[in-house]
Amino acid sequence: MNVGVYPVTVAMYRHYCSLTSKPMPPVPSFGWFEDHPMVNLNWNNIQEYCAWVANYYQDTVRLPYDSEWTLVARGGLHPTIAPYPWGDAYVDASSWTSVKKRRFSTVSVARTHNSHINGYGVLDVSGNVAEWLQDTKDGQKCFATGSWYSAEQTYGMCQSRAYQMPIFRREWLGFRLVTIDT
Numbered sequence: 001m002n003v004g005v006y007p008v009t010v011a012m013y014r015h016y017c018s019l020t021s022k023p024m025p026p027v028p029s030f031g032w033f034e035d036h037p038m039v040n041l042n043w044n045n046i047q048e049y050c051a052w053v054a055n056y057y058q059d060t061v062r063l064p065y066d067s068e069w070t071l072v073a074r075g076g077l078h079p080t081i082a083p084y085p086w087g088d089a090y091v092d093a094s095s096w097t098s099v100k101k102r103r104f105s106t107v108s109v110a111r112t113h114n115s116h117i118n119g120y121g122v123l124d125v126s127g128n129v130a131e132w133l134q135d136t137k138d139g140q141k142c143f144a145t146g147s148w149y150s151a152e153q154t155y156g157m158c159q160s161r162a163y164q165m166p167i168f169r170r171e172w173l174g175f176r177l178v179t180i181d182t
Contacts, residue, residue: 003064003072004176006109006123007037007131008049016049019056028171030105037106037129037174043141043166046132046175053177060180063134066161068178069144073125073158075118083157085118085125090153095127095146097156103148106174126156129174137163147172 011034017024024032025040041049046063053061064072073085082088084095092100096107096116106128116124126146135142140163146156149172154160 001064001068001181002179003068003120003122004178005121007129007174007176009109010034010036010038013038013041013049016052020052022048025169028105030171033106033108035108035110037109037124039106039129039171039174040169041132041173041175042169043132045169050177061177062180063132063175064178066133066135066142066144069131069133070158072120072122073118073144075120075122075125083159085158090156095156096124096148097127097146097150098148099151099153099156106148106172126158130155130162130170130172132173132175133161140164141166141168143173 010032014024014034016022025045028039050061050063053059074082075085084090086094090099094116096103109123116127118125127150128148130147131144133142133144142161142163145160145162150156
C-alpha cells in the first residue's frame with residue numbers, strides 16, 4: 001500500500017470532472033484554489049472518483065482504512081502510543097488548524113517551509129482537511145478529524161474519528177487515496 005503524500009487537490013479533481021463531464025461540487029466559502037485539498041465531496045462522490053482513477057490509470061486505489069490511517073498518521077513515531085503525528089503534545093506549528101490561530105480556509109499542499117510533514121513524508125495528517133476513510137460503522141462512514149476548521153487539540157490526534165452518513169459534505173472535509181500494489 002502507498003498512501004498519497006497529500007490530499008487530492010482541486011486541480012486533480014477538476015481534471016476528473018473535465019474528462020467525465022461531471023460538475024464540480026459547491027464552491028466553498030473561500031473559493032477554489034488548484035493546489036488546495038478538494039473539499040465539499042461526500043463519500044459516494046469519492047467512491048466514483050476512485051473507480052474512475054482505477055480505470056483511467058489502471059491502478060487499484062481506494063480510501064485508506066482506519067487502521068492504515070492511524071499507522072500512516074503516526075509517521076513511524078511511537079507506533080502505538082504517540083497521540084499526535086509528531087509526538088506526545090499538541091504543537092500548533094505542526095498542524096493547520098484553528099486551535100491557537102483562527103484559520104478561514106484550506107491551505108496549499110505545495111507551501112514552502114512546511115512543518116506539516118510527518119516521519120513518513122506524508123503531508124497534513126493533522127490539519128488542513130479532515131479526511132474520509134473507507135470504514136463503515138452502523139451505516140455511517142468514518143473520517144479522520146483535524147482540519148483548518150478544528151478548534152480543539154483532540155481533533156488532531158492520530159486516532160480521532162467521527163462518523164457521518166455517506167451523503168455528508170463540508171468545506172473542511174477532503175480525502176486522500178492509497179494505491180494498492182498488485
